[in-house]
Amino acid sequence: MEHVIDKTVVEKDNAAREGNLRRDYDTLGEQLERRGIKIDAIRDKVQNFGVAIPSWGVGTGGTRFARFPGAGEPRDIFDKIEDCAVINELTKATPSVSLHIPWDKADANRLKQAASRFGLGFDAMNSNTFSDAKDQARSYKYGSLSHADAGTRQQAIEHNLECIEIGRTLGSKALTVWIGDGSNFPGQVNFASAFERYLHSMREIYAALPDDWRLFSEHKMYEPAFYSTVVQDWGTNYIIAKELGPKAFCLVDLGHHAPNVNIEMIVSRLIQFKKLGGFHFNDSKYGDDDLDAGSIDPYRLFLVFNELVDAELNHAEGFNPAHMLDQSHNVTDPIESLMLSAVEVQRAYATALLVDRKALEGFQDANDALMATQTLKAAYRTDVEPILAMARLKSGGAIDPVAAYRAAGHRAKVAAARPAAVGGSGGIV
Amino acid sequence: MEHVIDKTVVEKDNAAREGNLRRDYDTLGEQLERRGIKIDAIRDKVQNFGVAIPSWGVGTGGTRFARFPGAGEPRDIFDKIEDCAVINELTKATPSVSLHIPWDKADANRLKQAASRFGLGFDAMNSNTFSDAKDQARSYKYGSLSHADAGTRQQAIEHNLECIEIGRTLGSKALTVWIGDGSNFPGQVNFASAFERYLHSMREIYAALPDDWRLFSEHKMYEPAFYSTVVQDWGTNYIIAKELGPKAFCLVDLGHHAPNVNIEMIVSRLIQFKKLGGFHFNDSKYGDDDLDAGSIDPYRLFLVFNELVDAELNHAEGFNPAHMLDQSHNVTDPIESLMLSAVEVQRAYATALLVDRKALEGFQDANDALMATQTLKAAYRTDVEPILAMARLKSGGAIDPVAAYRAAGHRAKVAAARPAAVGGSGGIV
Amino acid sequence: MEHVIDKTVVEKDNAAREGNLRRDYDTLGEQLERRGIKIDAIRDKVQNFGVAIPSWGVGTGGTRFARFPGAGEPRDIFDKIEDCAVINELTKATPSVSLHIPWDKADANRLKQAASRFGLGFDAMNSNTFSDAKDQARSYKYGSLSHADAGTRQQAIEHNLECIEIGRTLGSKALTVWIGDGSNFPGQVNFASAFERYLHSMREIYAALPDDWRLFSEHKMYEPAFYSTVVQDWGTNYIIAKELGPKAFCLVDLGHHAPNVNIEMIVSRLIQFKKLGGFHFNDSKYGDDDLDAGSIDPYRLFLVFNELVDAELNHAEGFNPAHMLDQSHNVTDPIESLMLSAVEVQRAYATALLVDRKALEGFQDANDALMATQTLKAAYRTDVEPILAMARLKSGGAIDPVAAYRAAGHRAKVAAARPAAVGGSGGIV
């Protein structure tokens, strides 16, 4: 397996940190022992926990106002795969890449080879009918799978079928459908008719799904449509998954909800009714801000994982969520943000594993709200950094991924190899 | 039929207004004629449109900080029925009363007599398991239908069965269940277990439902529980209605949603999937503010009715929503607020009937968003006051209900008859 | 004065509508007479009420996901001025254009000539330091007027000084400063230091302001920065205006606030403390959606104008707000949306003029909340369309601007003359 980052750089950085890490790991091990927890078991679980990287995440993101590219922006899917390889080499937490079609279209053999070179797999395929591709026959300005025009819907359906075909070749096992369809004004669309059309289109896509695939639909409250969206919330998303059939599931993007919504409860409901497909992890303060996972409200991320671990330990029927990051990196090096976000997701997982669930259940049964919530807090505030770092070290990654990455000078190297990207603003305000 | 308000007062007030009303009605009739609309047909529909009054609405409301009673507060359900009679006499828009048990418990014959005396019927029954009744064996402090303790759940179930029994005698045809169950802290309850228990309890209530009754469950995002509620949104509510069976429906209180949520779209979804049970109308700016219908965002109320009229005209299968006001009148005379709120609901209905639906559909099919939304606006900004007033006049009500009510001096009369209520604050801040 | 739209088309369309308009106007006049209002006086005020058009508003807008251009997109500021001329010709409500530098930079004489040809003036100048212009020495990726680097701040200051210079030549009398500065992560910037730097930069701009100019600072809660913005709300904006001096004022964009915020109250406070500079009108349901004014919550727009009219009638000291539309037209013809939005702003003004303020004050003093709010509602639900149309007709505009515009085939004409624009997506998700 090839390495993008010079192994000796990583080894040297690790060497300087390993002594303290081992000491902290052992200390934490003793403390957890007192709470009846084996630290190595937690570390093993963390080692086996992966989260996919979206191909579009390694490029600098932007807003409708402007985009400010960084140095060494990936030029194509092959550059993107290389950047994804860096993330996985250092964190050992991101074993697969999620492609977006048509942006990532390329010769299938080259794609497979490019990924396997770095030991990467392919996660869910993502279709794009929220923007017009060059030379596209019909525009998605007024919708795609729910468009009033049958021809436009058919075009969007076929695009999704093509995504399945590409994914089949690459070994993907899921299709994620997120659409921008909706309306900007009351009356612009008839809610019921648009949803009927959407369901009709989705049924055709579902019909073409291979037996061992899953179909993920993703809800979002608003943006790019600003009055209504076709799949506005988990209620509509649940109906979709029920209407389509057993291979259809709901995908939860943490940033796609109304203000104040209790997201961990939605996660619980979807698990309970066997329709949780997976996640797009990120964080947000206002809307779909697409900030780094855990950067704004780390306790909320923990509470989501508290539900996931609960389901995992209870062997909840059909529980098998897909994990992916979905973020927009506007002011950081995307590789750095993705590395730390993957670590942050693992952190939420590791701390949720520390919850004393037997005690929790007892407090719940006794209506001891104070001790119940303290039981969660006791797990949450445990600093599991040594566990995460040790998991990385054991897997061959970096104790401190950002330090190693910076030491290796990767960004400067790709900046030299890849031409400078042009940013700017389309005058959209 | 008895009258609470002296008919001669109303007649005198009407006489002074009738000339201008007829002129305005005729003028509006001509204008609508140009748009292809028969004004009398709209007026007839308005005349047949009623909205129920909740018994608790005629008393002055309050907040956790304080309650400031007005003069002549109703002392019991019989005073409340009298106040409801006033509202219907003057508006002819509120033909029924919705009882809340145990507050409104009384001898069934006396209740029936009290209502029929004024020509009033009984709407949905409302159970109360969000506060403890005097001498109640087990407390609802930690929940009712979803309580961890089976005995408390059983007590709450039996209370609902009793509500059905009372309603049966009175001629009610529906039970509305809203509970305060939830949690204030992460971890306090297990979401899945609590919901299982809730469903289990509701199944027992559903089993006892007479064949011609409907069961309405009501969702609410928060308050009195401040971290999670068991029936937090329409998604969970829809699952409940599906799990229970064909007589179970979702009730929508306009103030029970997250900020910015598109409520009219939820209404559309529930109609489309045959689970819209009815409404608690009110308005709000922040949370469950329970302000007068249409007082804060009248266009939103219109957009909800735009969905209802669309379903009515399309003869949507199973479409038969119940209408009720559910408001808290803290700074107004509750009778006045309820009269004008009933009128406001009729206003939304009347304006929604004016929408040129054929033109709208054409604009929608042509993606002419501007003209589509203008089609709604043209209906909305029509001042239908003459239609509403004429409907009242024809039905024997008051052209200007508040003016007639004040002229009749009803509040002063009941203030003299009913002892002054004590307000104050429980020190809850 | 030149006309873009063939006058005979407008005249023909008007001729077909004038009869009904006069009838409706007279009828409304009689109705208002009963309420003690002279309809002609209202019409005169509406005729004198103008709202500026932002140059960027006539092009199709977009989101970070995609932009779907329409036919005949303006290629440069001269095309934009022509489109603005169309809006004013038909509505007679938009006498001036607001330029955005550097996008609209051009030879000053040509600009003046282009505008005066159509009888248009120049409203406030707008600087742009939220995106990088081509060949700009230093990037605004990490801020502009509040940037940690003094050189970047200086560059942003100089850009604003240049805007003043350009505006001086053109006859503008105000500079509007909106910046994208802020942060995406806790800790990214020190709030106090960044604000110090911002104030320091603004003081230099203020110092260069001509005596008869005003400086408008605009607050915004979020976007493009997603954790904090430097001028996040009216509180900070007020401090800015106070710190800078008597020529500094706050500009209120209706879409730049937190959910549920009472905007009309902010307007009142700024009037009371003599710091209301003006408005960017638009409407929104979720965030800074930039939808057409009055399209989502028309009552809110009325309530804002209720404050403005109150101040106007009270001759509030220093009250002289600037009015501008600031919208993003993603799914409509921008010219159509801007015409109807200008009309909608006039509608809010006209209805606010109908409020019986003496009665209102009486109800307020008597704590008669019900009648007070009904007094506003009575004005609001008056259909003032005949007043607005008559004002347009008297000023030489179109009774139905959209009908006339479509009849004139303007969009097809410019589509033939202007090359098709390329839309698409930068892969920003």
Place this chain on the structure above:
Amino acid sequence: MEHVIDKTVVEKDNAAREGNLRRDYDTLGEQLERRGIKIDAIRDKVQNFGVAIPSWGVGTGGTRFARFPGAGEPRDIFDKIEDCAVINELTKATPSVSLHIPWDKADANRLKQAASRFGLGFDAMNSNTFSDAKDQARSYKYGSLSHADAGTRQQAIEHNLECIEIGRTLGSKALTVWIGDGSNFPGQVNFASAFERYLHSMREIYAALPDDWRLFSEHKMYEPAFYSTVVQDWGTNYIIAKELGPKAFCLVDLGHHAPNVNIEMIVSRLIQFKKLGGFHFNDSKYGDDDLDAGSIDPYRLFLVFNELVDAELNHAEGFNPAHMLDQSHNVTDPIESLMLSAVEVQRAYATALLVDRKALEGFQDANDALMATQTLKAAYRTDVEPILAMARLKSGGAIDPVAAYRAAGHRAKVAAARPAAVGGSGGIV
């Protein structure tokens, strides 16, 4: 000094925990040493950090729907002081009590004696004009300090003056004014007039303030008023403090803001402009939920303290904020919740002290957003429990306050001594 809790119980509980605590403290000390931090210095600061307890907080709270009292509810201010003593004995973090008048009115000497018996002081005085006291001449139903009626305003002013008088005797040094004034409907009050009247009333109160006192005004977006409040946000609050004078400051209750608002930034602005008076700490998910501090979003609490510590270390001019808890304990034992909330506030303080501020500043200057935010996170995720516990132990408190409290059986004891309180619902829905 008297003790409510049997010292031997605490000592026994401490003894069982001290060994592990010392080990964990030493380990953490070593780890912090590596980061250049002396653990004892942090512990000393924590020991000196206190937060006041509001007298009303020790009773079970409730909502407008119901209140469910617990066992042993305090009957009067003397019971409340005793409960406050328990909190301080075990946490050593809450040295003072904040009184609410008229609820806590009592003989001044008895009050002083009651508090000094337990070594407690008196924090800010709180006036109450949001509910009507028994036998009050004029009602606050329609407002108090901003009421349209001069007599009612005068009554409210005098009540505040009385609060100052009482506080003077008791050694308090501040008056906190929070009012429920506002409106439920558009038009109910004239915003400008109401604010004028408010300012006028406050000026009279300010004039009576002793030289060494501070006046805290508290803003709140909504509730109990649901359309507008007189002091709706920090912008208005800042104006108040500026208009009144140098002894007037803004008080920030963490739950009184619009959804999504960046509260730590408001804190920064108030520090920068020398108007931060202090805090009411609590946590919330939806509105003014008054949940336990740090229970919903602990990172937000940390970010607030990040600003406070920054100001403390920079010796920001005039920086001297008052700290108080203000929570409603509906489902927990109030004493337990207040103990842990005080600890939670100390935790936020302690972790904020761990921030490497020199490194942070470097990252900020270099626009290294990733490392800047990681610098905060590194501090935040340090488990400072050993520091907090050691601070308590050193001060004579309990290592585990809840465990000691439960071991001492305090609740059962007061339940035996104090008669059961009656809960219930006023029928407010």
